[in-house]
Amino acid sequence: MEPWKKFIKELKLTDRLEEIYFHIRLIFQREKWSDEDLNSPPYYPEDLMRFFQEFSEERDTVFKTIREYGFDVGNNDLANYLQIGLKEIDNTTPLNN
Numbered sequence: 001m002e003p004w005k006k007f008i009k010e011l012k013l014t015d016r017l018e019e020i021y022f023h024i025r026l027i028f029q030r031e032k033w034s035d036e037d038l039n040s041p042p043y044y045p046e047d048l049m050r051f052f053q054e055f056s057e058e059r060d061t062v063f064k065t066i067r068e069y070g071f072d073v074g075n076n077d078l079a080n081y082l083q084i085g086l087k088e089i090d091n092t093t094p095l096n097n
Helices: 003-011 015-030 035-039 046-068 075-092
Strands: none
Touching (some): 003 046, 015 075, 046 075
């Protein structure tokens, strides 16, 4: 495992991100949206926008923390790493087909 990934895992830096993302997925379920609806949502519930903003800010904080500790990690590297955990949440919170 790459040192920066171990750093994230040991400090549980993505736990809050995953929690926020879970809430976002629950909103998608509540609205009975499909994966296709996510490409062009029919509307934007207020709580969804709040969680989306919180997710974005938390992701930036995680990225900044990693960089401040001297890890040479790009945004794409972090995004690819996050996809693994977020995909698990997708699997536990399926959307309408």
